[in-house]
Amino acid sequence: KINAASSIGRVSANREKARDRVLTDDEIKAIWLAIEETPKAFGRIVQVGLLTAQRRGTIAAMMWDDLDLEAGLWSVRGEDMKSGRRHVGPLSMQAVAVLRAIPRQQGGYVFGKAGAGPFSGFSKGKQELLDASSTSGWRLHDVRRTANTKLIGLADKDVRRRILDHAPSVDDVEAIHYDQYDWQPRMRTALDLLGNHIDEVVTGGRDNVV
Numbered sequence: 001k002i003n004a005a006s007s008i009g010r011v012s013a014n015r016e017k018a019r020d021r022v023l024t025d026d027e028i029k030a031i032w033l034a035i036e037e038t039p040k041a042f043g044r045i046v047q048v049g050l051l052t053a054q055r056r057g058t059i060a061a062m063m064w065d066d067l068d069l070e071a072g073l074w075s076v077r078g079e080d081m082k083s084g085r086r087h088v089g090p091l092s093m094q095a096v097a098v099l100r101a102i103p104r105q106q107g108g109y110v111f112g113k114a115g116a117g118p119f120s121g122f123s124k125g126k127q128e129l130l131d132a133s134s135t136s137g138w139r140l141h142d143v144r145r146t147a148n149t150k151l152i153g154l155a156d157k158d159v160r161r162r163i164l165d166h167a168p169s170v171d172d173v174e175a176i177h178y179d180q181y182d183w184q185p186r187m188r189t190a191l192d193l194l195g196n197h198i199d200e201v202v203t204g205g206r207d208n209v210v
Contacts, residue, residue: 021142022149025201027135032202034133041111042125044102046143051095051195053147053163056140060119062110069096072188087165090188092195150197155190163187 023031028050035043045059052059058076066075069091076087091099099110107115122140130136144164151160162183 021138021145023135023138023142023146027133027138028146028198028201030133030135031129032198034129038132039101040125040128041102041119042121043129044098045111045119045125046129046140047098048095049140049143050147050198051092051098052089052191053144053151053194054089054165055144056122057118060111060122063108064104064110065108067091067099067110069099072096088184089163090184090191092188092192094195094199095191147194150194151190154193154197155186159183159186159190163190 031043031046032050035047045056048054048059048062049056052074054076062074062076066077067073068075072091072093072095074089074091076089102110105112105115107117109115109117109119111119113120126140148160148164151163155163
């Protein structure tokens with residue numbers, strides 16, 4: 001008999017486990033405090049990721065013109081979303097506070113070098129933050145997974161799907177063709193609850209996270 005799976009390489013237990021990596025509250029606190037001790041662009045990207053559950057590339061390409069900090073809104077251009085669709089996401093007061101703490105550069109980008117383009121120093125920034133926070137074994141996508149995991153206890157699946165900008169399944173005819181519901185208020189409620197939770201993890205609820 002021929003084993004059809006004989007040519008498939010073995011997936012290590014560590015690699016399989018990494019796909020399910022979620023930051024603990026202690027890690028979140030250590031990472032956040034390290035960022036506040038020495039604020040840098042990569043750290044601010046991590047903070048925004050924890051508070052919005054957006055992808056690293058989407059955050060790295062954020063432009064000041066995309067933001068309405070007074071209204072607490074982030075309008076992401078379709079070219080900066082994996083789905084290719086324009087995405088309007090509410091910003092909690094914690095997310096707004098993080099963004100207000102970032103000095104504006106001459107270019108239009110929030111995190112890129114001199115504002116001239118999207119942020120690109122991921123490897124160096126991550127290593128610096130790992131060292132500063134005494135944490136290890138996490139990737140930037142784990143930050144998004146952590147935020148989504150926190151949201152599971154705060155919002156239903158339909159709200160989370162829209163926050164994450166996941167497309168509906170192909171057999172969900174109602175969502176694809178008939179859903180004209182305004183999800184923004186429920187998305188805002190969920191992200192406000194997430195911001196408050198991160199606040200409590202970091203400070204015990206005594207002060208705002210920034």
